[in-house]
Amino acid sequence: MRQLVELKKAYRLLNHGPTVLVTSAHAGEQNVMAAAWNMALDFEPAKVCIVIDKNTYTRELVEAAGTFGLNIPDRSMASATLAVGACSGKSTNKFATLGLATFASQEISAPLLEGCLGWLECKVIPEPHIQQRYDLFIGEVVAAWADSTVFSDGHWHFPPGHSRSIHYIAGGTFFETGEEFTAA
Amino acid sequence: MRQLVELKKAYRLLNHGPTVLVTSAHAGEQNVMAAAWNMALDFEPAKVCIVIDKNTYTRELVEAAGTFGLNIPDRSMASATLAVGACSGKSTNKFATLGLATFASQEISAPLLEGCLGWLECKVIPEPHIQQRYDLFIGEVVAAWADSTVFSDGHWHFPPGHSRSIHYIAGGTFFETGEEFTAA
Numbered sequence: 001m002r003q004l005v006e007l008k009k010a011y012r013l014l015n016h017g018p019t020v021l022v023t024s025a026h027a028g029e030q031n032v033m034a035a036a037w038n039m040a041l042d043f044e045p046a047k048v049c050i051v052i053d054k055n056t057y058t059r060e061l062v063e064a065a066g067t068f069g070l071n072i073p074d075r076s077m078a079s080a081t082l083a084v085g086a087c088s089g090k091s092t093n094k095f096a097t098l099g100l101a102t103f104a105s106q107e108i109s110a111p112l113l114e115g116c117l118g119w120l121e122c123k124v125i126p127e128p129h130i131q132q133r134y135d136l137f138i139g140e141v142v143a144a145w146a147d148s149t150v151f152s153d154g155h156w157h158f159p160p161g162h163s164r165s166i167h168y169i170a171g172g173t174f175f176e177t178g179e180e181f182t183a184a
Numbered sequence: 185m186r187q188l189v190e191l192k193k194a195y196r197l198l199n200h201g202p203t204v205l206v207t208s209a210h211a212g213e214q215n216v217m218a219a220a221w222n223m224a225l226d227f228e229p230a231k232v233c234i235v236i237d238k239n240t241y242t243r244e245l246v247e248a249a250g251t252f253g254l255n256i257p258d259r260s261m262a263s264a265t266l267a268v269g270a271c272s273g274k275s276t277n278k279f280a281t282l283g284l285a286t287f288a289s290q291e292i293s294a295p296l297l298e299g300c301l302g303w304l305e306c307k308v309i310p311e312p313h314i315q316q317r318y319d320l321f322i323g324e325v326v327a328a329w330a331d332s333t334v335f336s337d338g339h340w341h342f343p344p345g346h347s348r349s350i351h352y353i354a355g356g357t358f359f360e361t362g363e364e365f366t367a368a
Contacts (some may be wrong), residue, residue, distance in 0.1 A: 008231075012353055012354055013368035015220050015221075015224075015351070015352060015353050015354065016201060016220075016351035016352070016353055016358075016359050017200060017201010017203075017220070017351050018201060019201075026250065035197075036199045036200075036201070036223075036224070037223045037224050037225065038223060038238040039201075039220075039221045039222060039233065039235070040220070040221050040235075041221065041235060041318055042318070047222065047318070049233060049320070051223070051224075051225060075365070078365070078367035079367045079368060081367070081368075082367050113217075127313075127314065129311075129313070130311065130314060132320075134225055134226070134231070134322065136225065136233070138314075138318065138320075143264060154354070155353070155354070155355075155357070156353060158357075164362065167199070167201050167361070168199060168200070169196055169199050169200055169339070169340060170196055170339070171339075171366075172366045172367050172368065173364060173365070173366050174200075174337070174364070174365055174366075175200050175228070175340075175361050175362055175363065175364050175368060176353065176362040176363045176364075176365065177351070177359050177361055177362050178348065178360040178361050178363065179359065179360045179362065180357060180358070180359050180360075180364025181259070181262070181265045181357070181358055181359075181360065182355075182356045182357050182358075183262035183265070183356050183358060184263060184266075184267050184356065
């Protein structure tokens with residue numbers, strides 16, 4: 001079940017470095033791309049960093065809307081995660097082509113993707129210099145959600161056998177999030 | 185065996201989102217801290233982002249030296265990864281206290297940590313506004329290394345049973361990098 005995540009604990013959704021799917025929407029158009037280059041930036045107010053290349057349709061939509069969604073896919077969505085990087089939303093409705101179902105976000109224009117493990121709704125904090133020079137965007141997290149089966153009370157707790165988050169490398173190769181352990 | 189990593193493939197050391205240890209040195213002082221908030225930023229020239237809080241001794245050393253090292257620890261170093269975050273280098277020589285052995289980097293002032301899986305030597309690209317406002321640093325990767333047992337030809341390939349990279353969450357809890365798989 002989808003539940004709200006306390007904003008000051010939203011960083012924990014990204015802290016282990018999963019690859020995310022970035023959703024965006026503006027003026028009736030919407031898109032989705034994959035991004036391994038994301039990280040938490042602050043606890044409270046919760047902030048994130050994400051790299052969005054100038055050549056992407058997502059970039060146009062995010063700059064126009066001033067918001068974006070981060071969706072944390074599980075292993076069952078690895079093929080879709082690859083596929084959204086292999087075509088452009090300028091020429092393809094990736095949601096329709098890949099059969100990606102969405103639901104409405106609460107605070108932003110972008111839709112969020114059904115079947116993910118967690119979601120962050122983000123509002124761009126305008127930093128034109130680093131956006132232009134490095135394709136680097138800073139977002140304030142204005143709402144966060146997680147599937148309570150895998151994340152609740154501010155912690156991930158994947159049930160045995162449950163599909164986990166994924167970490168892209170290159171050439172179609174991913175790592176699945178592995179064993180949880182506690183260090184002392 | 186430690187081998188050079190081609191700079192344009194250095195991003196692959198960080199692409200799966202491991203927690204890193206940040207080493208720094210200036211004027212005879214050196215330090216190490218942990219950072220889950222890191223990501224690749226560009227392929228060529230290779231760049232990275234890292235968050236370095238204003239209250240850390242690492243911040244002083246990195247700003248003074250203009251360089252830092254990123255060291256990718258394996259699970260056997262998880263306790264040390266926690267421990268370096270639990271004390272300040274201002275009052276403690278963490279290397280001595282925690283028994284962390286180092287070797288000399290090639291291009292920067294910071295030492296690198298023995299026993300890690302990979303290493304990135306980084307030169308700060310000065311961006312005073314985001315350093316001050318967000319504690320966000322951009323570094324150009326000027327040399328990169330990996331243990332060829334686990335990374336070679338631009339790819340991770342952990343042998344069965346080999347200790348893997350780690351992904352911090354909170355409260356002493358980590359995930360180990362899990363199963364590798366290829367999506368089509």
